[in-house]
Amino acid sequence: MMIDIEPNFIKMWNYQVENNPHSYIDLNLLLPPKLHMLMTSDGSLTRHNAILNSENITLEIINEFYSIGQETLIAVNQTYTKRSIWLVSNKDKKIFAQSYWQIIPQEKSFLNLNKPIGKALIQTEINMHRNLFSIYFGYCNDIEKQFNHNGPLWGRSYKITPGCLSPIFIHEVFSPSLIKTIQ
Template sequence: MTNFQLISDNLKEEKIEFEILWIGQSELFYKGIESTLIDKYWQFLLLNDGSLTKQLQLLKNKKIKRKLLEESPINFTTSFISYLTQPIKIPIIQRNIFLYSNEVEPLIYATSWWSENTINSFFLDKEQPIWSNLAQLKIEFYRDLRKILLINSKSLEKQFNKKGPFWSRYYLIWYNNFPITIIFEIFSPIIKV
């Protein structure tokens, strides 16, 4: 079972089921993706290693807000725990959120996994998105993009109030040569409007 399959299976347990239509591997991230598959706008958002929160604020000309859906210790399969604990120390906290520019339609659905021992070190204000917190800390970090995916999800079509497919990605964030979190993000098509 691949690492991404473990993440996918975990999200199904969270009632975010999806069908993978296309997967881009890391070798594409440096040379770009064919414009017949993905336009430059989406490439910029998905491949950019800057602050997604800041990019969304610029695109929407509004402050980006976070809605916490759930934050709890994980209780998953042995194989998923095994995958997460390679980069992230146990015990592990899972956070599920939406990012909004208004209170109506979410722009992003994201799930992240953090070590319980370090999560509070990186969240000065849990009401703010991750990138806002990291910026407040004035720390250098590295986003290690692992995969870009095109997916269909009936459950997210309802949440986003838009038909799929949806672009998504998953990556690790590194700080001082240590991974601090794994993040999986799914983008609403409304971002481009």
């Protein structure tokens, strides 16, 4: 199955997060507190979900790694790796995530990519910085079918810069069942 967030997710609402305190103040007014916490969290979403819901999260890879030429991420004519996954708990798909990063062979061997990225980075004990780009709300038929729920769906896009490694760009879409458990 091939799911691509960029062309297939129809955004009904999209909030561009700027790197200033006023952006987060605006979000406090726009989102309920628990949803705000989920969308703006700097921690490992996998770990947070495991703690909040006492559930073990597993990774289901949809598409293995492959190279793409991408002009919209960092620079023109760079080669990137793209991965699409489901984060699953008790056979229930909780999160769809798509990640992109520059292909550097040394880094592939450094990270255990059979795990969620956040979990892999935590285990390597690398300091990292996350820059949230946007929070959105909308529809995507392919993802809704896999969640066994009709939309609307919440999602976010951000960049992680893990210490000395290349930046990783991530899009995440949350299942309605996950959103219900936090509200």
